[in-house]
Amino acid sequence: MTPVGFSERPFDASILGRPVWCLDDVAQAKNAVTDAQRESIGLMFRRGDASEGGILEPLGFRKIETLITLGCALPGQKQRLPTGIGIAQATDADAIADLAARAFRSDRWHSDPEIPDDRADAYKAAWAHNDVLGRAGVTLVTLNAAGEITGFNALLFRDDALVVDLIAVAPDHQGHGNGSRLVTAAIAYGAGRFKTLQVGTQSANTASLRLYQKHGLQEIRRADTWHWTPS
Numbered sequence: 362m363t364p365v366g367f368s369e370r371p372f373d374a375s376i377l378g379r380p381v382w383c384l385d386d387v388a389q390a391k392n393a394v395t396d397a398q399r400e401s402i403g404l405m406f407r408r409g410d411a412s413e414g415g416i417l418e419p420l421g422f423r424k425i426e427t428l429i430t431l432g433c434a435l436p437g438q439k440q441r442l443p444t445g446i447g448i449a450q451a452t453d454a455d456a457i458a459d460l461a462a463r464a465f466r467s468d469r470w471h472s473d474p475e476i477p478d479d480r481a482d483a484y485k486a487a488w489a490h491n492d493v494l495g496r497a498g499v500t501l502v503t504l505n506a507a508g509e510i511t512g513f514n515a516l517l518f519r520d521d522a523l524v525v526d527l528i529a530v531a532p533d534h535q536g537h538g539n540g541s542r543l544v545t546a547a548i549a550y551g552a553g554r555f556k557t558l559q560v561g562t563q564s565a566n567t568a569s570l571r572l573y574q575k576h577g578l579q580e581i582r583r584a585d586t587w588h589w590t591p592s
C-alpha cells in the first residue's frame with residue numbers, strides 16, 4: 362500500500378531488504394509516518410528545501426545531507442578522449458561494481474548510521490553494475506599500466522545535459538590525478554554532443570567538490586535530504 366504523495370522505490374527496497382518510500386509531497390508527511398509504521402517501511406526519504414525541516418524533524422525525519430548540484434557549459438567542438446581513458450564494456454560490470462562498493466562513503470546511505478554499511482556498499486555496487494549494463498549512456502574508465510580499471514565515471518544522457526551519475530576512484534588509486542582525468546574525459550566526451558555537464562555531490566564531500574570546482578563547475582542549486590527509519 363502506497364498512499365497518495367509517495368512513491369515506492371523497488372530497487373532501493375531490493376537492497377535494503379525492506380520497503381523504501383520516497384516522500385513526494387511534504388504536506389503528506391504526517392500521514393506517511395503513520396502509514397510507514399503500519400506497513401513496516403524500512404526507509405522513507407525526502408529531498409527538498411531546507412525550510413522543510415520544520416515539518417519533517419518533529420515527525421522523526423533526520424537530516425542526512427545537503428546535496429549540491431554543479432554545472433558548466435561544454436565546448437561546441439567535438440574532442441577526442443584523453444589517453445589512458447577507456448569506455449567500459451558489459452564484461453567490466455563486476456569489476457566496476459566491486460570498485461564502487463569500496464569507494465563510496467559520503468552518499469546518503471553511507472551517511473545514515475541507521476543503514477548498515479554492508480547494505481550501503483551493496484547499494485552502490487548494484488547501482489554501478491546497472492549503469493555499466495545500460496542505465497548510463499556511457500561509462501568512462503581510467504586504467505593502470507596492467508589494464509586494470511582504477512576509476513569510473515558513469516554518465517547519463519539527459520536531453521542537452523550530460524550528467525555524472527556515479528564517479529569514483531579505487532581507494533588505493535586516489536590522489537594521483539585519476540578523478541581529474543575522469544572529469545576531463547567527461548568534458549571531452551560531452552563536447553559537441555551536449556550543451557552542459559552536470560553533477561551532484563554532498564556538501565560534506567570536500568574531495569569531489571574541489572575536484573568539480575577545479576574543472577570550472579559552479580553551484581546551481583542545493584537541496585537537503587531527510588531520512589525516516591523505524592525506531
Ligand SMILES: CC(C)(COP(=O)(O)OP(=O)(O)OC[C@H]1O[C@@H](n2cnc3c(N)ncnc32)[C@H](O)[C@@H]1OP(=O)(O)O)[C@@H](O)C(=O)NCCC(=O)NCCS
Binds near residue numbers: 531539541561573
Ligand atoms: C572524488 C574522487 C573521485 C577524487 O578522485 P582522485 O583520483 O582522488 O582525485 P585527483 O587525485 O584527480 O584530485 C583532483 C582534485 O580533486 C580534489 N581532491 C581530491 N582529493 C581530495 C581530498 N582528499 N581533499 C581535498 N581535495 C581533494 C583536489 O582539488 C584535487 O586537485 P589538486 O590535487 O590539484 O589539489 C575520489 O576521492 C573518490 O573516488 N571518492 C569516493 C567516491 C566519491 O565520493 N565520489 C563522488 C561522489 S559525488
